[in-house]
Amino acid sequence: MCGLFVLGCFVRPKFEDKERQEEAILRSRLDWTIVRPLRYTDEPRRGDYRMIGDGGGRVGKPSRTDPADFMLDQLDDRLYLSKEVVVGY
Numbered sequence: 001m002c003g004l005f006v007l008g009c010f011v012r013p014k015f016e017d018k019e020r021q022e023e024a025i026l027r028s029r030l031d032w033t034i035v036r037p038l039r040y041t042d043e044p045r046r047g048d049y050r051m052i053g054d055g056g057g058r059v060g061k062p063s064r065t066d067p068a069d070f071m072l073d074q075l076d077d078r079l080y081l082s083k084e085v086v087v088g089y
Contacts, residue, residue, distance in 0.1 A: 022084075033074050034084040037067035045069065062088055 045065040
């Protein structure tokens with residue numbers, strides 16, 4: 001019980017800050033895509049990432065470079081504009 005209380009003291013402020021940031025993005029007039037990668041790995045770039053909901057099935061943890069690759073692709077692609085996506089492989 002004590003461990004959960006201590007963990008909550010550290011995690012809650014970060015989660016609340018994330019929520020405030022996303023609310024500001026959603027209220028803005030900017031073009032946006034919120035990218036939520038699963039827990040990263042330090043593995044080399046896979047290049048075969050996908051988004052949860054695109055083809056169903058289980059989605060694994062991406063390399064740190066795969067979500068970055070996805071974000072760069074979004075500069076020229078409007079498919080995920082104004083959407084929140086989870087990137088995995």
